[in-house]
Amino acid sequence: MFFGMARFVDSPKELWESIAWASSIRCSSGQYGYYPNTTEPVFPSDLVRFKCNDTQCLCQTMTQKPHLGQIVAFGRDFRTYREHSSPEGSIVLKVQRFQLINQFLSRPTYQNLTLDPPPHSREFIMLDDTIDVVPEELIERLTDITVYFDYAFRSSVQLPSDRSTDSLSPNEHI
Ligand SMILES: [Zn+2]
Numbered sequence: 001m002f003f004g005m006a007r008f009v010d011s012p013k014e015l016w017e018s019i020a021w022a023s024s025i026r027c028s029s030g031q032y033g034y035y036p037n038t039t040e041p042v043f044p045s046d047l048v049r050f051k052c053n054d055t056q057c058l059c060q061t062m063t064q065k066p067h068l069g070q071i072v073a074f075g076r077d078f079r080t081y082r083e084h085s086s087p088e089g090s091i092v093l094k095v096q097r098f099q100l101i102n103q104f105l106s107r108p109t110y111q112n113l114t115l116d117p118p119p120h121s122r123e124f125i126m127l128d129d130t131i132d133v134v135p136e137e138l139i140e141r142l143t144d145i146t147v148y149f150d151y152a153f154r155s156s157v158q159l160p161s162d163r164s165t166d167s168l169s170p171n172e173h174i
Contacts, residue, residue, distance in 0.1 A: 003029045006075030008092065008133070022073035022094070033074050033091045033136035040141070042093055046071045047142040050095055050134045053083045066140060068124070069095040072131065086135040093139055095132045098124040120165045122173040146172045 002014065006022035021027045023044045032041035042048070049066040051059045058064035073094040077086070084092065101119040104110065104127075124147070152162060165174060 005029075005031045005091070006073070008075050008077045008079055010080050019073055022075045028074070033093055033139070035139060035141050036137050042071055042074060042136065042139055044071050044073060047147055048093075048095060049140040049142055049144075050093075050132065051138045052132050052134070053085075065144075067095075067132070068098045068142065068145075069132065070098070070126065071139075072096050077133065083133055084135050084138075086137075091136045092133050093136060095134050095139075097127045097130040097132060099127055101125045120168075120174060122168060123165075124173055144171065148172065148174050150174050 002016045004016075005028045007017050008022070009017050012018055015021055016027070025032065025041075025043055032043070034041055047068070047070055049068055051057075051066050054060075059066045071093050075092065076089050077084075077092045078088055082088070086092065101123045102121065104125055105113060105115075105119070148163065152159060168174070
């Protein structure tokens with residue numbers, strides 16, 4: 001019987017090689033990745049900043065803050081080709097990247113797209129096609145901004161905790 005963190009491999013066959021195992025802290029038998037220089041584990045759904053594996057990306061310099069994203073899975077990386085420089089078997093996090101929607105809409109593909117209502121200037125979207133595999137030492141806990149998830153967009157249900165985007169303070173994003 002297998003115990004421990006999920007394994008990312010070239011050809012997954014076993015349950016512990018699946019994204020289901022890698023996205024659950026119940027399955028990892030108390031084994032986790034940790035934020036650098038802490039004893040604080042990184043859990044799926046945590047919001048984080050991270051440096052990507054593109055050595056030409058501005059996140060590698062001090063001119064741009066690291067990327068923003070949400071942890072979707074964690075495990076040990078045994079794949080033959082790894083996009084990061086950590087050794088085989090090292091702990092990695094799979095991170096779904098966030099992007100400011102106005103940056104996303106500036107891509108040539110979307111330049112003629114008009115959203116109704118128009119996006120808020122501090123509104124992010126989660127990129128389905130951009131999952132980064134990041135060694136644990138390149139993850140930072142998100143502390144410089146507050147992010148609210150809008151689960152009720154265009155819903156007719158008004159919850160007491162719903163907030164207007166007009167009331168966002170400068171370090172708050174949706
Ligand atoms: Zn980057």
